Amino acid sequence: MSKVIAICNQKGGVGKTTTAANLGVALAMEGKQVLVLDLDPQSDLSASFGIEQTDDLEVTVSTMMGKAINEERFDPMEGIIKTDEGVYFMPSNLDLSAMEMSLVGTMNRERVLKAYVDKVKPYFDFVIIDCMPSLGMITINALSAADSVIVPVQAHYLPAKGMDQLLRTITKVQKYVNPSLKVDGVLMTLVDARTSFATEIPAMIKARYGNRLRIFDNQIPARIKAAEAAAEGVSIFTSEAKSDVAKAYAGLAKEVINDAKREKAKVRAERSR
Numbered sequence: 001m002s003k004v005i006a007i008c009n010q011k012g013g014v015g016k017t018t019t020a021a022n023l024g025v026a027l028a029m030e031g032k033q034v035l036v037l038d039l040d041p042q043s044d045l046s047a048s049f050g051i052e053q054t055d056d057l058e059v060t061v062s063t064m065m066g067k068a069i070n071e072e073r074f075d076p077m078e079g080i081i082k083t084d085e086g087v088y089f090m091p092s093n094l095d096l097s098a099m100e101m102s103l104v105g106t107m108n109r110e111r112v113l114k115a116y117v118d119k120v121k122p123y124f125d126f127v128i129i130d131c132m133p134s135l136g137m138i139t140i141n142a143l144s145a146a147d148s149v150i151v152p153v154q155a156h157y158l159p160a161k162g163m164d165q166l167l168r169t170i171t172k173v174q175k176y177v178n179p180s181l182k183v184d185g186v187l188m189t190l191v192d193a194r195t196s197f198a199t200e201i202p203a204m205i206k207a208r209y210g211n212r213l214r215i216f217d218n219q220i221p222a223r224i225k226a227a228e229a230a231a232e233g234v235s236i237f238t239s240e241a242k243s244d245v246a247k248a249y250a251g252l253a254k255e256v257i258n259d260a261k262r263e264k265a266k267v268r269a270e271r272s273r
């Protein structure tokens with residue numbers, strides 16, 4: 001049983017891509033088969049896996065979405081690249097913007113990515129989708145293909161309006177497209193221990209959303225090294241395995257694995273009833 005997790009927040013620069021890459025590598029280090037999927041035309045995730053020239057790539061996620069639209073048969077591993085760090089990944093490039101435009105006239109336009117992801121996910125334990133900073137049709141496609149969402153939130157700023165908007169979009173996707181979509185939780189990112197925001201923002205989230213939003217125990221500290229690793233095209237585990245950022249992402253991976261185990265046990269119990 002595999003799990004598809006979308007890393008989603010329409011606010012820019014909150015650590016979505018950094019989380020997708022490092023969580024992906026951390027899960028692979030736990031022995032999981034992991035596919036990390038770049039769903040941002042800016043292709044920052046591809047760069048953080050060391051692929052800068054995505055425009056030259058023959059196959060990207062938009063190619064595969066095109067095949068799904070045309071109901072073409074394809075090899076599930078087509079275009080998927082294995083990194084030195086043990087994760088598999090599907091790159092993206094600017095074609096994804098053109099794809100977003102062409103979805104307008106497509107039948108079942110919310111489910112195009114799902115048609116692709118459903119074919120590849122049997123080969124993986126986890127599929128992690130790095131979303132772009134928008135709530136447009138591409139992100140709706142991610143939420144339709146996903147089992148759950150992780151919302152990275154920058155520790156020193158909680159845009160309550162933005163969070164409400166994101167939750168409304170998730171509710172709409174649940175209502176019309178993907179009833180089983182869940183929110184795994186909020187991940188505090190770019191946490192500066194010298195400030196009190198690391199405790200204030202979780203308290204604000206609890207006050208405003210109560211049990212609707214769980215907050216992951218592991219928080220990601222703000223460290224220059226995390227940004228440098230991405231610029232070098234490697235994860236924090238290659239660049240500074242002993243850092244607190246590496247420890248936090250490893251801890252997050254354990255929380256994610258435990259969630260998946262719990263869900264699996266629940267499904268089994270329901271089936272045997």
Ligand SMILES: Nc1ncnc2c1ncn2[C@@H]1O[C@H](COP(=O)(O)OP(=O)(O)OP(=O)(O)O)[C@@H](O)[C@H]1O
Pocket residue numbers: 011012013014015016017018019040044131132133189190191220221222223224225226227228230245
């Ligand atoms: N823990 C961290 N410590 C320091 N810098 C970080 C950390 N996590 C991410 N960054 C840096 O902050 C910037 C934004 O991070 P990232 O690209 O992961 O965010 P994003 O939400 O994917 O952004 P976008 O919305 O543009 O896709 C990047 O320059 C990244 O290298």
Ligand SMILES: [Mg+2]
Pocket residue numbers: 016017018040044045130131132
């Ligand atoms: Mg990003």
